[in-house]
Amino acid sequence: MNFTVSQKKKNYKVNPLEMAQQQLETAAKIIHLDEGILQKLKYPKRTLIVSVPIKMDNGKIRVFRGYRVQHNLDRGPGKGGIRYHPDVDLDEITALAMWMTWKCAVVNIPYGGAKGGVVCDPQKLSEQELERITRRYISEIGLIIGPEKDIPAPDINTNPKTMAWVMDTFSMNVGYSVPGVVTGKPLSLGGSRGRTEATGRGVVYITQKACEFYNIDIEKSSIVIQGFGNVGYNAARIFYELGYKIVAVSDVHGGIYNPDGLNIPEVYSYSQKKGTVVGYKPAKNISNKELLELKCDILIPAAIEGQITQQNAPRIKSKIVVEAANGPTTPQADKILARKGIKVVPDILANAGGVVVSYFEWVQSLQAYFWKEKDVQERLKEVMENAFNEVVEVMKHYKVDMRTAAMILAVSRVAEATKLRGLYP
Ligand code: NAD
Numbered sequence: 261m262n263f264t265v266s267q268k269k270k271n272y273k274v275n276p277l278e279m280a281q282q283q284l285e286t287a288a289k290i291i292h293l294d295e296g297i298l299q300k301l302k303y304p305k306r307t308l309i310v311s312v313p314i315k316m317d318n319g320k321i322r323v324f325r326g327y328r329v330q331h332n333l334d335r336g337p338g339k340g341g342i343r344y345h346p347d348v349d350l351d352e353i354t355a356l357a358m359w360m361t362w363k364c365a366v367v368n369i370p371y372g373g374a375k376g377g378v379v380c381d382p383q384k385l386s387e388q389e390l391e392r393i394t395r396r397y398i399s400e401i402g403l404i405i406g407p408e409k410d411i412p413a414p415d416i417n418t419n420p421k422t423m424a425w426v427m428d429t430f431s432m433n434v435g436y437s438v439p440g441v442v443t444g445k446p447l448s449l450g451g452s453r454g455r456t457e458a459t460g461r462g463v464v465y466i467t468q469k470a471c472e473f474y475n476i477d478i479e480k481s482s483i484v485i486q487g488f489g490n491v492g493y494n495a496a497r498i499f500y501e502l503g504y505k506i507v508a509v510s511d512v513h514g515g516i517y518n519p520d521g522l523n524i525p526e527v528y529s530y531s532q533k534k535g536t537v538v539g540y541k542p543a544k545n546i547s548n549k550e551l552l553e554l555k556c557d558i559l560i561p562a563a564i565e566g567q568i569t570q571q572n573a574p575r576i577k578s579k580i581v582v583e584a585a586n587g588p589t590t591p592q593a594d595k596i597l598a599r600k601g602i603k604v605v606p607d608i609l610a611n612a613g614g615v616v617v618s619y620f621e622w623v624q625s626l627q628a629y630f631w632k633e634k635d636v637q638e639r640l641k642e643v644m645e646n647a648f649n650e651v652v653e654v655m656k657h658y659k660v661d662m663r664t665a666a667m668i669l670a671v672s673r674v675a676e677a678t679k680l681r682g683l684y685p
Contacts, residue, residue: 274590276355276565282591284358287667290658297675301361304354305372306330310400312378314392324393328376328401330410331357334677337408338374339364339615341415341444342397342422344390348377352565356415359586360615362670363608367647369619374410376401382417391425398429405430407440407626413618414444414490416564420456424449439625443618450628452621454636455614460494460562461637462613462644463584464502467495467558469648470605476579482556484508484578486515486548487563488537491584491611493528495562500524508551511536512563515551516543552576561588568593576602583607598661606663608670609651616643 281302288298312324327350330338340360343353353375361373378397382390404410414423426442427449439450447453454461471478483499485492488511496506505521513536516522522543530540538545552559552567555577561567562584568576573589573596580603583589589597589604597604617640624630631639654665 274566274569274592275351276587277351277358279566279587279591280355280358283663283667284671286591286664287671290660290664291668291672293671293675297678300678301332301358301671301674304329304331304357305333306404307350307354308401308404309350310397312393312397312400314389314396316389317386324378324380324397326376326378326397326400327353328404328410328412329353329357329374330404331373331375332361332674332678333372333410334674334681335361335365335372336370337372338405338410339371339413339618340373340375340410341413342418342426343375343377343415344380344382344393344417344422345377346379346381348379353377355565356586359608361674362667363612363615365670365673366608366651366666367612367616367643368650368673369616369643371411371615371619374412375415376412377415390422394422394425395429398426399433402430402433405441407438407622411440411618411622412442413614416489419490420444420446420451423451440622443621443625444614445621450621450625450630452617452624452636453631453633454640455617455621456490457494457498458617458636458640459491459584459611459614460496461498462616462640463491463495463560463562463582463610464498465613465641465644466605466610466648467499467560467582469645470580470582470603471558473648473652474580474603476557478504478558481505481558481579482507482519482521483558483560484551484554484556485560485562485584486510486551486567486588487561487585488527488531489562491614492560492562493524495560495584496522496524497528507556508546508554509537510546510548510551510563511538514538515546515548516540517546517551517554518543558582561585564588566590568597570596573597574600576600578602580605583610586611594661594663604661604663606666609647609662609666612647613640613644616640
């Protein structure tokens, strides 16, 4: 297949697709994966590129570019978020779709991997323009999404309101309500209790398990979190509610640091008023670069890809890195962290809580029967802890790090499904 990886993007230290493919190759080598299956898994099953023309508020027409990539559907329908960001491109969306395949397989839910995005800067668009983008984008990718085909969800810069537009647009196009076409919906449209905080909550459960496994006393630990959006904020809030100490958080504008611990609800209301955490007192302003290099016990990148690289990895000082964001650590940085004895809990395990509760939402939507928040939390905890334990078993069996183990578990499950289904026609 002639699928080439494009030039490194200006805003990335590395190309995320190269990163995802390298991670796959590492796992494939260890389990002696059949070369044909490896080739199948290295590239997406289906890629749809669409133009999204909308009328702007000033009456002019502007055309945005949108993508939906389905990496692998052998274990079930595609699942993956929709991202609105100026840096979105095909390699990024393809890498994210591939990570979704592994993530669903690691936590053993019956989905394949997909991802979508529109190249746009939501900060510079009105709510009406964002609604028009969403509605046209969903109409364009409507060909390949649906409750049995591919089920989108929120990602960077999309939220329950966006998912309500997704559900409405798809439903209007087919002529009846289809709540199962999307997850992360508002509760009143068939959303699941606990979905908004699910990724952050899953990060907390996995951090607790990882600390137990690596003999780190979480009660006495200092936690640093990069990113204060859906994932970073919710993880910070739940850690705070459990009485753990978060010493630094950040957003795209910069970070804040207080070695005695931050009052997260106060930081949140400050950031809601000011549009950033920067300037919050009592804390010192720091840059994102400084934040990543702070001396701490637990570092949680929860913003975007490619944050821990071979440039800054030698200066990372935490005991463990829990990857709440997708792809925050480059393969080169992984090696440096391993040499320094810093343990990395990989994204496909650490941030899978969102897709697990998305799965619960899809099940509830299809059954039109809704669970209590307590049930959602308990079932999420069970799935996350089981996945962690299974990854640890693979680590011990193959004597590999946690990322490689999670990849081995995921790739083996997908490869098994592929082999059992056989090749069509
Ligand atoms: P979000 O848009 O709600 O928040 C992103 C946060 O990161 C914001 O605080 C933003 O200011 C900050 N940020 C953006 N660019 C940055 C930069 N260059 N440096 C520092 N901070 C920056 O997004 P989210 O939903 O919280 O997603 C965060 C990460 O988690 C992404 O990698 C996403 O793919 C991943 N993820 C999200 C979910 C989910 O359910 N939302 C699930 C799994 C993984």
